[in-house]
Amino acid sequence: xxxxxNAGTSPRNYGSIDVAEGIFSGEGTLQSLxxxxxxxxxxxxxxxxxxxxxxxxxxxxxxxxxLNEETYxxxxxxxxxxxxxxxxxxxxxxxxxxxxxxxFGTTTQDVTDTALALQMKAVYDLVExxxxxxxxxxxxxxxxxxxxxxxxxxxxxxxxxxTLGYKxxxxxxxxxxxxxRLKASRRRVLVGQFGGAVxxxxxxxxxxxxVRDNMMVRLGLxxxxxxxxxxxxxxxxxxxxxxxxxxxxGKLGNEVxxxxxxxxxxxxxxxxxxxxxxxTMPHKRNPFVPARLSGFGRMxxxxxxxxxxxxxSTNERDTRSLRMExxxxxxxxxxxxxxxxxxxxxxxxxxxxxxxxxxNLNILGGLIYTEALMMHFANKFGRIEAHDILHDIAxxxxxxxKNFVDKLLENAKVMENFTKEELLSLMxxxxxxxxxxxxxxxxxxx
Numbered sequence: 001x002x003x004x005x006n007a008g009t010s011p012r013n014y015g016s017i018d019v020a021e022g023i024f025s026g027e028g029t030l031q032s033l034x035x036x037x038x039x040x041x042x043x044x045x046x047x048x049x050x051x052x053x054x055x056x057x058x059x060x061x062x063x064x065x066x067l068n069e070e071t072y073x074x075x076x077x078x079x080x081x082x083x084x085x086x087x088x089x090x091x092x093x094x095x096x097x098x099x100x101x102x103x104f105g106t107t108t109q110d111v112t113d114t115a116l117a118l119q120m121k122a123v124y125d126l127v128e129x130x131x132x133x134x135x136x137x138x139x140x141x142x143x144x145x146x147x148x149x150x151x152x153x154x155x156x157x158x159x160x161x162x163t164l165g166y167k168x169x170x171x172x173x174x175x176x177x178x179x180x181r182l183k184a185s186r187r188r189v190l191v192g193q194f195g196g197a198v199x200x201x202x203x204x205x206x207x208x209x210x211v212r213d214n215m216m217v218r219l220g221l222x223x224x225x226x227x228x229x230x231x232x233x234x235x236x237x238x239x240x241x242x243x244x245x246x247x248x249x250g251k252l253g254n255e256v257x258x259x260x261x262x263x264x265x266x267x268x269x270x271x272x273x274x275x276x277x278x279x280t281m282p283h284k285r286n287p288f289v290p291a292r293l294s295g296f297g298r299m300x301x302x303x304x305x306x307x308x309x310x311x312x313s314t315n316e317r318d319t320r321s322l323r324m325e326x327x328x329x330x331x332x333x334x335x336x337x338x339x340x341x342x343x344x345x346x347x348x349x350x351x352x353x354x355x356x357x358x359x360n361l362n363i364l365g366g367l368i369y370t371e372a373l374m375m376h377f378a379n380k381f382g383r384i385e386a387h388d389i390l391h392d393i394a395x396x397x398x399x400x401x402k403n404f405v406d407k408l409l410e411n412a413k414v415m416e417n418f419t420k421e422e423l424l425s426l427m428x429x430x431x432x433x434x435x436x437x438x439x440x441x442x443x444x445x446x
Contacts, residue, residue, distance in 0.1 A: 018337055023119050033083070034062040036110075036118070036215075038059040040194075040211070043212075044101075044105065044211050054094075054097070058098055068093075083112060087102055106194065116326075117219075138175060142169045145164040148164040149162075149430060150360070174248050178244055192215065193228065194211070235307060239328065249343045264356070265353055268353070299335055366405040369426060405427065
């Protein structure tokens with residue numbers, strides 16, 4: 001292994017431990033391939049295609065620990081084939097002639113696609129668990145801050161009041177849809193592959209269907225209706241599903257990143273005395289955790305393009321597409337794992353700065369209440385005239401750098417129709433959060 005490998009930019013350095021260093025590691029990949037070969041042998045033995053004793057020996061030796069790494073590398077380099085290095089190494093460790101039945105009656109893509117499906121299944125299981133954790137954290141925060149009033153923003157401009165619970169509930173609702181998509185895609189995506197050279201099972205005669213079905217049951221995968229060597233939509237759906245999760249998490253990271261701006265200061269990543277924000281400005285508390293989360297979301301988008309590219313395959317098999325898949329499948333899996341771990345860290349230790357929420361409600365000098373005032377004025381003037389009156393007062397206040405409330409109370413037409421007390425009572429954020437708390441309750445209810 002090269003020195004300082006963790007300083008590089010391989011998928012393992014996204015911060016993915018469970019996927020990059022586990023499921024999609026070299027050993028993890030080889031183990032998945034061996035699991036497929038063992039399941040195939042056992043299924044063939046049960047169908048009378050190969051001797052039972054041979055299948056049992058193949059199954060016993062279906063552990064990476066039995067392989068010699070130097071022998072594997074020698075065969076891999078000599079054959080120049082993506083799977084033959086493993087097949088020959090595997091054959092050599094099987095005793096009593098059982099090795100000749102390794103990879104019997106199948107083709108490389110049967111094994112690689114099915115092994116990849118096993119890895120995808122492991123990733124789905126992992127992502128589902130971590131998604132539940134993130135969802136739980138966001139739900140807890142939404143409930144806790146159900147009634148904390150803050151300014152809502154549209155187009156990066158202050159709009160009208162909402163509650164922080166409402167904002168978090170919107171995040172929660174999207175995360176739950178992501179999880180629903182993940183679960184719903186399992187039966188379409190986690191499907192094994194078995195058909196032989198071009199998918200017709202000609203090499204196994206009448207035993208092909210029984211072998212296929214038995215093999216998939218053993219592996220816990222869905223049984224395909226037909227070979228899908230040239231149909232890569234399953235992998236594209238997998239990538240798209242995970243990329244959408246990364247996209248949602250990236251958006252959440254971006255929201256916290258913006259919320260940590262000095263001028264906003266409403267939320268921030270957790271801080272510890274050993275953290276360093278800048279190598280040259282000692283005062284800085286830079287939002288590195290939300291920035292990393294946002295970055296994962298952005299990187300995931302480009303992988304989707306690769307996944308859609310391989311859908312354009314030719315004939316019954318297209319090696320050009322197959323050469324791309326291992327790389328982007330590992331990348332999206334590792335990115336999603338890293339994004340979830342980052343999100344768990346961020347929302348476990350996030351700082352909510354309640355005083356800043358109150359401060360930010362007041363920085364526009366009452367301009368955020370123009371809609372509330374307009375709806376009240378509409379009873380007297382009609383909505384259009386009410387809008388025009390308040391628009392003129394608001395724009396004058398902005399242009400002159402004056403307080404909106406002062407300008408409002410100076411307006412003769414307004415004061416002829418409303419009392420000062422009446423107007424001031426309308427400019428209360430607690431009275432204009434609408435159904436923020438209701439919607440928070442709806443979404444956070446389990």
